[in-house]
Amino acid sequence: MTELTRRGFNKGLGATTALGALSLSGIAPATAAGKAQVVVVGGGFGGATAAKYIKRFDPKIGVTLVEPSKRFVTCPFSNTVIGGLNTIDYITHGYDALKGLGVEVVHDSAAAVDGAKKQVRLAGGGSIGFDRCIVAPGVDFRWEAIEGLDAGTAARIPHAWKAGAQTLLLRKQLEAMADGGVFVISPPVNPFRCPPGPGERISLVASYFKTAKPRSKIIVLDPKEKFSKEGLFKEGWAALYPGMIEYRNLAEDGLVRRVDPASRTLYTDFGEETGDVVNFIPAQKAGKIAQVSGLADKTEWCPIHPRSFESTLQPGVHVIGDASIAAPMPKSAFTASTQAKVCAEAVVNLLRGAAPGAPKFINVCYSLVGENYGISVAMVYGYRDGRIVKIEGSGGLSPSGATPEFRRKEADYTRGWYESISRDIWG
Amino acid sequence: MRRAKFKAAAVAFIASATLASATLASAPAQAEIASGAVLANTCFSCHGTDGKSAGDMPTIAGKSEDFITRKLKAFKSGELEATIMNRIAKGFTDEEIAALAKFFSRR
Ligand SMILES: Cc1cc2nc3c(=O)[nH]c(=O)nc-3n(C[C@H](O)[C@H](O)[C@H](O)COP(=O)(O)OP(=O)(O)OC[C@H]3O[C@@H](n4cnc5c(N)ncnc54)[C@H](O)[C@@H]3O)c2cc1C
Numbered sequence: 287m288t289e290l291t292r293r294g295f296n297k298g299l300g301a302t303t304a305l306g307a308l309s310l311s312g313i314a315p316a317t318a319a320g321k322a323q324v325v326v327v328g329g330g331f332g333g334a335t336a337a338k339y340i341k342r343f344d345p346k347i348g349v350t351l352v353e354p355s356k357r358f359v360t361c362p363f364s365n366t367v368i369g370g371l372n373t374i375d376y377i378t379h380g381y382d383a384l385k386g387l388g389v390e391v392v393h394d395s396a397a398a399v400d401g402a403k404k405q406v407r408l409a410g411g412g413s414i415g416f417d418r419c420i421v422a423p424g425v426d427f428r429w430e431a432i433e434g435l436d437a438g439t440a441a442r443i444p445h446a447w448k449a450g451a452q453t454l455l456l457r458k459q460l461e462a463m464a465d466g467g468v469f470v471i472s473p474p475v476n477p478f479r480c481p482p483g484p485g486e487r488i489s490l491v492a493s494y495f496k497t498a499k500p501r502s503k504i505i506v507l508d509p510k511e512k513f514s515k516e517g518l519f520k521e522g523w524a525a526l527y528p529g530m531i532e533y534r535n536l537a538e539d540g541l542v543r544r545v546d547p548a549s550r551t552l553y554t555d556f557g558e559e560t561g562d563v564v565n566f567i568p569a570q571k572a573g574k575i576a577q578v579s580g581l582a583d584k585t586e587w588c589p590i591h592p593r594s595f596e597s598t599l600q601p602g603v604h605v606i607g608d609a610s611i612a613a614p615m616p617k618s619a620f621t622a623s624t625q626a627k628v629c630a631e632a633v634v635n636l637l638r639g640a641a642p643g644a645p646k647f648i649n650v651c652y653s654l655v656g657e658n659y660g661i662s663v664a665m666v667y668g669y670r671d672g673r674i675v676k677i678e679g680s681g682g683l684s685p686s687g688a689t690p691e692f693r694r695k696e697a698d699y700t701r702g703w704y705e706s707i708s709r710d711i712w713g
Numbered sequence: 714m715r716r717a718k719f720k721a722a723a724v725a726f727i728a729s730a731t732l733a734s735a736t737l738a739s740a741p742a743q744a745e746i747a748s749g750a751v752l753a754n755t756c757f758s759c760h761g762t763d764g765k766s767a768g769d770m771p772t773i774a775g776k777s778e779d780f781i782t783r784k785l786k787a788f789k790s791g792e793l794e795a796t797i798m799n800r801i802a803k804g805f806t807d808e809e810i811a812a813l814a815k816f817f818s819r820r
Contacts, residue, residue, distance in 0.1 A: 339754070623758055624754070627755065628751055631751050646752055646755065646809070647755055650758075650801075662796075665804075666801060667804075677803075677804040680801065680804030681801075681803075682800050696796050699759075699770060703758065703768075704768070705766075705767040706758060706768060708767070709762065710757050710761065
């Protein structure tokens with residue numbers, strides 16, 4: 287791989303900007319000093335958005351995106367594939383639009399990100415130099431937290447918490463299940479990607495059972511006391527799937543201690559449940575590249591400066607999306623993408639020697655309880671005293687007891703959101 | 714295509730300048746592409762890139778500044794009922810609404 291970095295670039299650039307050379311055209315003074323290089327690791331919601339928006343803000347900056355997959359399958363709307371409402375093609379996107387914007391896409395994995403040497407080492411050999419790096423690897427699983435399961439047993443007990451083959455596997459198992467069967471699902475402990483995701487999955491499996499396998503049951507073993515949009519989900523389940531879903535939380539012996547993959551049995555403190563199909567979603571941590579590159583702290587997530595998403599552990603390297611510690615923002619695709627835009631802006635400003643602006647973000651998590659029954663939770667976030675804060679008075683849940691018309695509209699907007707955000711990122 | 718992008722950056726810059734002076738007086742003044750563009754960017758996830766929707770969300774690109782301002786203020790006050798925009802508009806100041814209206818009206 288060629289060394290793409292020009293040393294001393296940042297300093298030169300800062301000086302130019304200070305002289306007021308930045309014109310309204312948005313052309314960075316970088317052109318005079320050489321080409322600034324940003325490497326983005328991960329082509330999911332965070333990384334692909336960051337790559338696009340750096341180009342959008344300043345097409346003169348060189349952007350290389352490192353992502354192993356040629357096609358990205360989104361977790362958002364993967365529950366509709368599991369429920370049989372959509373095909374996997376609907377949630378699969380490519381990188382041609384990004385290439386069209388001038389992003390260089392390298393289909394490889396990053397083996398290490400070295401903030402000191404300003405280099406990303408590739409698994410396939412070679413390395414790429416950077417002035418700034420943006421890391422968005424999503425999550426990995428804490429298999430060590432559950433007895434009996436590992437990456438290998440996922441072929442029998444799918445997590446389907448990374449989309450693609452796992453999504454199709456869970457769908458196939460549900461299709462093969464006889465009517466009257468039992469589906470057992472166990473959501474993870476906090477923090478994890480997509481807090482309302484398990485509720486949506488339970489809903490869309492129930493919607494599939496309702497038409498295809500109406501005598502079947504769903505048992506939920508949740509290690510938490512409460513879950514996202516609980517009241518709205520339970521209201522929807524009572525209306526659409528009465529009697530089908532049995533939900534046990536922490537107080538109701540919902541914490542799974544051990545799983546036997548062979549018999550598909552989950553053991554809790556006081557009992558056990560055997561399923562015909564079992565979906566165990568493991569506890570999570572920042573993606574492996576963050577762990578091996580010194581970007582994660584002892585929580586196994588990545589601390590960042592919220593204004594720029596620059597790592598507090600590795601200067602020059604930014605971490606966005608699920609892997610970052612950005613509470614009170616939840617780990618969602620919307621969050622990852624909106625953080626990526628804030629981060630892209632900060633990176634462009636920093637490369638110009640300017641300070642990043644004060645960020646403001648929206649997150650909305652839509653969920654489908656049924657094909658025509660949507661619910662949402664929203665929040666607007668700002669930046670104050672070095673922290674991301676909720677803007678008082680904003681956000682909140684869809685109303686309970688809303689009309690069917692309201693729920694139908696929110697279901698249409700759920701699809702509208704997916705189509706807009708997918709096109710915004712992958713073209 | 715290139716020209717369009719440069720123009721976009723310019724408008725973004727103007728929007729941010731407006732905002733910076735309106736609400737970020739205490740922040741370092743040198744941010745070049747700042748919160749105006751990013752403010753609008755966070756709307757794109759629903760309303761589409763530059764406010765051009767890809768599906769069932771309303772397109773807001775090219776609507777008049779006055780229309781967007783009136784809508785957002787009515788969502789904020791609760792005068793106009795909606796599925797989601799009340800919850801969103803309440804998170805933005807009148808100055809931010811003005812900058813957003815300017816941004817989307819020029820797309
Ligand atoms: C079932 C389900 C439903 C969901 N529904 C929604 C929803 O409706 N709305 C919503 O907002 N969110 C939803 N989410 C959450 C959303 O999927 C995540 O929050 C989002 O994907 C986070 O984006 P990210 O960029 O951090 O990670 P990802 O989107 O997972 O992207 C990470 C990328 O990094 C790549 N990568 C990892 N390691 C390396 C490496 N070493 N080198 C190079 N590349 C690497 C991976 O291949 C991957 O492409 C859902 C999640 C699930 C599981």
